[in-house]
Amino acid sequence: MLYCCNPSCPNPFNNEGYRFCQSCGAPILLPLFRNRYRVIRQLGYGGFSRTYEAKDVDRMNDPCVIKQFMPQVQGTAARQKATELFKQEAQRLYELGEHPQIPGLIAYFEQDRRLYLVQEYIDGQNLLQELQQKGHFNPDQIYQILSELLEILQIIHNRNIIHRDIKPENIMRRSRDNQLILIDFGVSKQVTGTTTVGQGTTVGTPGYIPMEQLRGQVYPASDLYSLGVTCLRLLTGCLPSEDGRDDLYDAMEGRWVWRERLPANVSVPRQLAEVLDRLTRDFVRDRYQSAQEVLQILKQPYPYQYQPIPTQNYQRIVPPITQKYTHAATPPPPPKVTPKLNPYQKLQDLMKAGKWREADAETSRLMLEIVGSQAGCFSTAQIATFPCRELREINQVWEQASRGRFGFGVQRRIWEQVNQNTSEFAQRVGWCDRHPSDDIYVKDYDQLSFSLKAPEGHLPALSVMAGREWDRTLWLLEHLFLSVEACGL
Numbered sequence: 001m002l003y004c005c006n007p008s009c010p011n012p013f014n015n016e017g018y019r020f021c022q023s024c025g026a027p028i029l030l031p032l033f034r035n036r037y038r039v040i041r042q043l044g045y046g047g048f049s050r051t052y053e054a055k056d057v058d059r060m061n062d063p064c065v066i067k068q069f070m071p072q073v074q075g076t077a078a079r080q081k082a083t084e085l086f087k088q089e090a091q092r093l094y095e096l097g098e099h100p101q102i103p104g105l106i107a108y109f110e111q112d113r114r115l116y117l118v119q120e121y122i123d124g125q126n127l128l129q130e131l132q133q134k135g136h137f138n139p140d141q142i143y144q145i146l147s148e149l150l151e152i153l154q155i156i157h158n159r160n161i162i163h164r165d166i167k168p169e170n171i172m173r174r175s176r177d178n179q180l181i182l183i184d185f186g187v188s189k190q191v192t193g194t195t196t197v198g199q200g201t202t203v204g205t206p207g208y209i210p211m212e213q214l215r216g217q218v219y220p221a222s223d224l225y226s227l228g229v230t231c232l233r234l235l236t237g238c239l240p241s242e243d244g245r246d247d248l249y250d251a252m253e254g255r256w257v258w259r260e261r262l263p264a265n266v267s268v269p270r271q272l273a274e275v276l277d278r279l280t281r282d283f284v285r286d287r288y289q290s291a292q293e294v295l296q297i298l299k300q301p302y303p304y305q306y307q308p309i310p311t312q313n314y315q316r317i318v319p320p321i322t323q324k325y326t327h328a329a330t331p332p333p334p335p336k337v338t339p340k341l342n343p344y345q346k347l348q349d350l351m352k353a354g355k356w357r358e359a360d361a362e363t364s365r366l367m368l369e370i371v372g373s374q375a376g377c378f379s380t381a382q383i384a385t386f387p388c389r390e391l392r393e394i395n396q397v398w399e400q401a402s403r404g405r406f407g408f409g410v411q412r413r414i415w416e417q418v419n420q421n422t423s424e425f426a427q428r429v430g431w432c433d434r435h436p437s438d439d440i441y442v443k444d445y446d447q448l449s450f451s452l453k454a455p456e457g458h459l460p461a462l463s464v465m466a467g468r469e470w471d472r473t474l475w476l477l478e479h480l481f482l483s484v485e486a487c488g489l
Helices: 076-096 127-134 139-158 220-236 270-279 291-298 345-352 356-371 380-384 388-401 408-417 422-428 470-486
Strands: 002-004 037-045 049-056 062-069 105-111 114-120 124-126 171-174 180-182 432-434 440-442
Touching (some): 127 171, 139 180, 220 291, 291 470, 388 408, 388 470
Antiparallel strands (some): 037 049, 124 171, 171 180
């Protein structure tokens, strides 16, 4: 697309092939916007902005999204509020964009009396598009959505930010790795504390926001409510209609009737059903108060212990007795008991032999097997929801073999001592060095010390993280320590 240089042009982006601007008639059209961005096509528009797909020629034609501030509001006060929200979105992306599941901010600027922000392009579909193309989601998919989104919400809530507009359209699935990405922080709100009320204009999407948000008040539990409603709509396929009618909520009874709207032959595990019910309760006090609280519930052994919700009409089937025994009859022999194998025997043997590097690799293998990873690496959701029992057992093996020198619990205590600063933690445990130039040097995996003479907390280093980008590794470490803390280590 070509850019019109007329600062008064109502729509400066034009399709290729025109010599004059199609909006204002100006004769000067440039192939690059701001001498840097080649605009490809318009992606969409809303009440505040238009978005365009573009390529950043200064970054090897890296794809990006340009958001142009174009408020469709009347009056000075309304325009000032819209401008504030647009600037606020840029600020949120700047603060949170290092997270791998939140789009990063590339630039924010004013051009020809208009505001623009440029952010990372996410190649993929949002969950509403998936619902429309593939139909309702199954319980396993809902569990995965909860696990990943709760991990993201835990991070943003810890920074006192409330998203305020969680819905299927604002959750994208990135094509290259299938990870879920939370987008559109345009109406997010900074609060002064994790449970402090924030007064302001009602924002968000009807059919997804809770009662308190309609009154201009928001809490972390408000986002949790919207996430729960999103899951109910994806599970049932019931979306709010344009005229305001909602078949998924019974206003007379004041409850969500999602069980009655489930597709045929869909059984929801009891644990997941209870989580969804509590997420979507009307009163803030009756909901979970933090994302971490929900993640702890999800760490229970679902989906391994599958307990469907009982239906209202059922018949108990009693198997017939095919054989009767008298006192003189010979009782059947007792079943053979197979000795239970110790899944950590190899790990213990390697540590006993002083093979700490091999023990670190075995720890990675065990943990990947437990979470069922097929990619040979962890995702942040897998780390954040790692089962507590197995995490405690692996940690116990490390602490006992090293006499309290190594282990996840040791590492978490060090992380707390450095005020949860992962860079300082990496230096403290010997994973990084500081050069005389004051630059941080990250050691290669081969440069780590695999002996009891290593710094406290040096192991496990999880060989599976070797070769990752350092920023990505720091995020994984932070989620690992949050998981360790949630499991009481």
